[in-house]
Each structure stands twice: as C-alpha cells, then as structure tokens.
Amino acid sequence: MTKVKVLLAIASVAMAVGLWSALTAPTDTLQGDFTRIINIHAPSMWLAFLAFGLTALGSGMWLLRKQMGWDRLAAASAELGVMFTAIGLFTGMVWGQAVWGRAWDWGDWRLSTTAVMFFVYIGYLALRGATPDPTVRARRSAVLGVIAVIQVPLVYFSVNLFRTLHQTQSIRPDGVTMPREMSIAILINVIAYTILYVALLVARIEVAKIEETRATETALAGDAVKPPRLSEVKDV
C-alpha cells in the first residue's frame, strides 16, 4: 500500500501543477475563461482512450495467458475510463453551453459517439457485476473488452469523418493549431492526469486483490455444517 500512497502523493503534486498551469495560461479573446475548461476536457478524453485501450490489452492478454492480473488491469482501467469519459462529456457540455450556446448538439458526431462509447463500457461494467464467478466473469468480460474497443477509433476519427461543430485535433503530426502557451498548459495537464490515472489504476488493482481475498475468506451459509461420518451414524 506504500506504493499506492507514494503514487497518489506524486499525482496530487502533478495535479496541483496542472491546475496552476491551467489557471495561468492565456485565454482566447472570444471564449475568455471558458478556454481553461479545455485543460480538463482534453486530458480526460485522452485518458478515456488510453484506459479503454488498456482494457482491450488486458482482455486480450487474459484470453492468451489466463492470468487474473490481466483481468484486474482490464476491469480497473475500464472503471477509470468510464470516469474520465464522464468528466470529458460533462466538461465538454459546460464548454458547449458557453461557447456554442447549447450543451448538446445532435448534429455533432463526436458528442454522440462519445456518449455511445460511454454506454458500451457501462455495459462492460454491468456484465462484470452480473457474473459472480471470477473465472467466468474474467472470460466473458475479456471477450467484450476486445470487441468494445472498436468504438474508440470511431470516436477519435469522428471529427475527421464528419465535419460538424466539434473542431478537429489541435495537436497533429504536421503542427499545433493553437498558441504555444495554451498547448504547453494542455500538455502539462495531460501529463498530470496521466500520473493520476496510473496512481488510481494501481490503487484500484490493489483494492481488487483485497476484494478477491476477502471473497474467498468469507464464509458461506452452510459452511459450518459438516457431512456426518458413517461411523458416527447409528441405527442405519
């Protein structure tokens, strides 16, 4: 648990630096302080993609190796991915309300595909919750974890496939389309959020290990009742 505490302490410092860089970065002339939301929104969505990618990796590795560690990684990462997608959706809606004049735009494919991706992984977590046996749960969710990841490229490339309200990627291989100071602030936050993700992932995996140990140690109804020995039974 010391490892988790150290990681969480590092993540707290990184998040404080990220917050400071977001608050001191220059803002857009038209959007004002609402520009700063992008420092939460962009890292959250990046981490959602990373988390779901790791869920697929953990799922694939479980199918190959059948080691519970991969299942724990996949499950923990999916939970965090759902959390970061929720944060990304919420911050995007707040920004959209301020800048576009509406929180949700049905014509925007990035919003719709992200919401759908969110529900795909809600389904993944529901499947895990509905399957009591750990091995069966691991096997079934591994299959779903591998299939569900097909949504991720669709969400990422939706801004290129459909030119609607959401802007295309600001940081591309051919250059950055925003002022340097703003992109540095986003980059610092991406690093800070990634450290937070790693810390939370390690913590969640540790918790999962404890949950598994406790589940095997918990006595079931009827455990105390021993079958009678034939030698003890009289008048058979």
Place this chain on the structure above:
Amino acid sequence: MSFWSQSLEIARVDLTVERRLGDTMRIVLPFAVVALLVFPLTLGVDLTAISQLGPAVFWAIGILFGMQVALRQAAHDDQERRDLYALLGVDPAARFAGRTISGAVLMLGFLAVLLAAMIVLYSPRLPEGWVGPVVLSSLLVAVGLTELGTLAGEVTAGLHNRTALASLLVAPLALPLVIGASQTLEALARDASILPWLLILVATDLTLAIAGVGLARPLEEASR
C-alpha cells in the same frame, strides 16, 4: 464435415426452428410495424415531417427490433444444445458462422417487410436509384447486427438478467451500423458518394466476423 458444411447445417437447423416457432415474423415483426405506426401519431398530422423522417425511423426501428431478432436467435442456443454441438465436435467458429448466416437471412426478410411498411405508411421521398444501395446496406446491417447479437448472446449466456444486459451491450455497439446505414441514404439524397458509408459497414462486419471467429472457443468456454 468441413467448416462451411457445418455452418450451413447449423444455419439450416436454426431456420427450421424459426419456421416452426415463427418468433421473428409472428411476434417481432408485427411489434416493429406497430412502432412504425405509433411514431407518426406522436408527430401529429405534419405529413411533410413524417415523409422526411421515414427513412431515419426505418433504420432506428429496424436496428432496435432487429436486435431482438438477433438476440432471440442466440437465446435458442441453450446449454443442452451447446453441449450437444461440443460432443458432436462442431467447430465453435462454424457455429458462429452458421448462426450469423441464419440470423442474416431472417433479418434481411424482417428489414424487407419493414421497409415496405415504411414506404406505405410514410410515403418518403426516396432519391433516385435507392433500391441497390438500400438492399446492400440492409444486407450489411443484417450481417453486422446478427454477429453482434450472437456475440452478446454468448457473453451473457446463463445470466439471470440476460435479456436486458444483452440489449445494453448490443445497442451502443451497433452505432457504426446505424451511422453507415442511415448515411448511405443521406449521401444518395445529396448526390454524394456512398462508398465511405458502405466501407464503414463492411469494416464493422469484418471486424465482428474476425472477433466472432477468433473468440469462438473462449466464448464457448465462457458459456459453461
């Protein structure tokens, strides 16, 4: 028996069961047509809006109810039948392929009747030369949705909340199919190329087919 012989035999058995039970054509299809009827009632007598929304409503209802067709197919596959196939040495991948073939045939029939009902009820203004692209996109949607339904059915086999859970898994994953199918007709109306949308459908079908065949054995083990 070869892979394809096994697949076709399983498809034949599935279609025979469906012919005897008639779940799709006697229950799901009438229910879907009722949904087509209910939708305009909520819009009032705005005939222009009803006509414009026709194709979108067709795809929405087609995919939502088609999901039920796909899941019903998987629901017939109980543990006893699974064990029987395993004992007979049927390749799990052939079982997936067979189920996809029978499901796609059923779904195509379901979509064809639903399309005819939509045209009669909504009088939509369909672009010229719509038949070929709609038939092709329907076929691709039928295959993709059946693959998804089969996978979801296997993943949720034996769970007490299987029906609700399988629907929750299939509905969001069917998004590429919804987009591809609806945008094909949109592109045709705008005189734009339909190729990117058909490619999305083909890519989704192929990805699901690879996943279904590749994961068939772990899925079979998972359902025990």
